[in-house]
Amino acid sequence: KAGVTQTPRYLIKTRGQQVTLSCSPISGHRSVSWYQQTPGQGLQFLFEYFSETQRNKGNFPGRFSGRQFSNSRSEMNVSTLELGDSALYLCASTFGGGSGETQYFGPGTRLLVL
């Protein structure tokens, strides 16, 4: 079974631009979560989607948004990029997203904002 895939792997943008990142979960998984990882901050939860619905979101500004398609693929968008948005963005998938399930992570998209 193929793992979680994320595209692109690396991205360089300038302040004020917007960016869209993509995540394809493991086949059969319907829950997709997004995280931001920065040095010293661990993985910060952005949001979780299940069957095209956002079920939970973290404490990030409205510039961060996401969506999920009927095939469970997910995208996240960051508008009006700031220097502090430079980070590794990870997505993870599970079958149902409930507690007791293991999240499987993709390799991440490293975003650099100049």
Place this chain on the structure above:
Amino acid sequence: DQQVKQNSPSLSVQEGRISILNCDYTNSMFDYFLWYKKYPAEGPTFLISISSIKDKNEDGRFTVFLNKSAKHLSLHIVPSQPGDSAVYFCAASVTGTYKYIFGTGTRLKVLA
């Protein structure tokens, strides 16, 4: 408010010895805990998990211990191997929230 804390940013251990990584949490509602290992330029890889109804779970060289009264869990790696050198994250969740809270990670270095 950091609900899951890994207070040791780094740890060095000799090959063959035991590695003990610690994690503390503040939310008594957490009912599922996981440990992940992360190499540079890769996503985290699941290692082992434990439900709050247990106090120990073993998988090969990895054992996780949960002390609910102290709100503390630990990961034991025995024996430690150089390939175990990575950043280790603990994570916790509450049933029904569809959200996992991660610690800031501990960088383990196993010395040959």
